[in-house]
Amino acid sequence: MNSAPLLKIPLARIAHARSGDKADWVDFGLFAWNEAGYRIMEREVTAAKVQAHFAPWLSGQVDAWALPNILALKFVLHGALQGGGARNLRLDNLGKAMGAALLRLEIEITAMELAAARKTAELTGQ
């Protein structure tokens, strides 16, 4: 199993996300489509990896929580908004587009894992 070749894919292939702001913090909800995806996310998307991914952006810390009950991870980035939305000079002063930047984080998984983690059922039915 461990010898299966690893694919490098963006997180967007197996997850969805939303970002928001509070003062100088940006927060992310990151969601797997299913249990298999959640297990991969837990393994691949650690606070340290998120911090490294956003390193060119911020020096502050990254907090992380796991919510297996809703197949989600929660991340909070400190010091991400130039002091806060009201003084941030960027066009995206509230970090609303930063959730997409998280979905570009590259992860390594096997083809079998990818097949299991992708969304299959339609959004509208269970």
Next chain:
Amino acid sequence: MTQAIRIGSGLGFYGDNWDPVVASIERGQVQYIASDHLAELTLAILQKDRQRDPSLGYARDVVPMLMRLWPLMQARGVRFVCNAGGLNPMGAARAVRSALAGQGWHPRIAVISGDDVLPLLQAPDARFDHLMNGTDVTSVRERLVFGNAYLGAQPIVAALGLGADIVITGRVADAALFLGPLVHGLGWKLGDATTPEDFDRLAQGLTVGHLLECSGQGSGGNFGSQGHWQDIPDLAHIGYPIAEVLADGTAFITKAPGTGGLVNFDTVRQQLLYEVHNPHAYFSPDVVLDMGQIELRDEGMHRVRVTGARGRAPTHELKVVAGFRDGFKAEVSWGFSWPDAWDKVQAAEAMIRTQLQERQMPFDELFVEYPGLNSAHGPLAPLPPVTELNERAEIWVRMVLRTPSKAVADGFGRLFPWMALSGPAFTCGFQGLNSSSELLGIWPTLIPRHRVSARIEMLEAST
């Protein structure tokens, strides 16, 4: 005691669309609409309004919104709670009363204030450390322009108990706009909550409020994904979320029939974690929520069952968000065409930096980004090689100056026009000749609860 309450989402921010609320009132069988007009930043905007005209300082969209919605609500006995009062709840209430009276409508309007704690923050001996970085408030005290505590649901419950048809508040916790009607309608314990069951019910109510406070974000709007946002039907006619809440706290999220959008496990959980930090300690003035055992389950189309929120007693402090003057900014944007677009942008930027220096215009920062290349993702969107950038059809640049001097900010845009005839060729779309504005810094802090007292006033009918 009522067995179930249906409450619908109003606006999710100052400037949001109220058309979807019509569907919730007409076809969603709601008894209440709760409307959140105040993002964290909104008070900074309202402060600028109030500086220009002391009778303003509230979210002015509440007036046309209620002109549209009130006759529909009145006919069905639907009651309305909102925080559109902003920095001036009484001003908002008077404006609403006056507009509705012009049509012969006379709802009972309650005004909730007492959230303004600016004088306490300004007291010379006051200790209000920055909630996130611990800095002492003395560094900004002289520059504070507003400071408001987040009130809880209790004054809203009281106002509804007094028979208010419309409740207009200043700053309250967003979710309290929803928790208030639930506590009132379902007879839950709030101020006298003691048992784990009491707090779990309140936690369910807070969860409902959190799921509904951002309007369409709770029903498929702003669904962040690659390749799956397209699955959300008919966003142009989105139905804002509606919650059906039982007396035991069990809740169902749904929306009005015949509307667009999507309410399911995926769309609801995206909103559940939105702007939440520690999900095991989501603070509110009424209850501290732990989301760790929340269960969201699809129960047919556009119906998600919400259970498992756990609550514990709130802390003895309320959150405050204050704003302080933090200098000025001015911004310009400008398009440069092929050939050599990138080199021309760099040349223009260098000339502006030279001018700032030669004219001795002091500034803290000249922030430069390239819309179309890196505005959304900043340093996480690496720029292509210069040879490729120079071959692009066009490059846009946005330059923003941050400076302590209003005069420097006012003069920034004036540095550019000469380049139209005397600078690099093939440019278009310059904007920002007069674009200076004041920046407000946000100061989040805590205040002992006993130092804040909510005030409830029933507005006398207009004559």
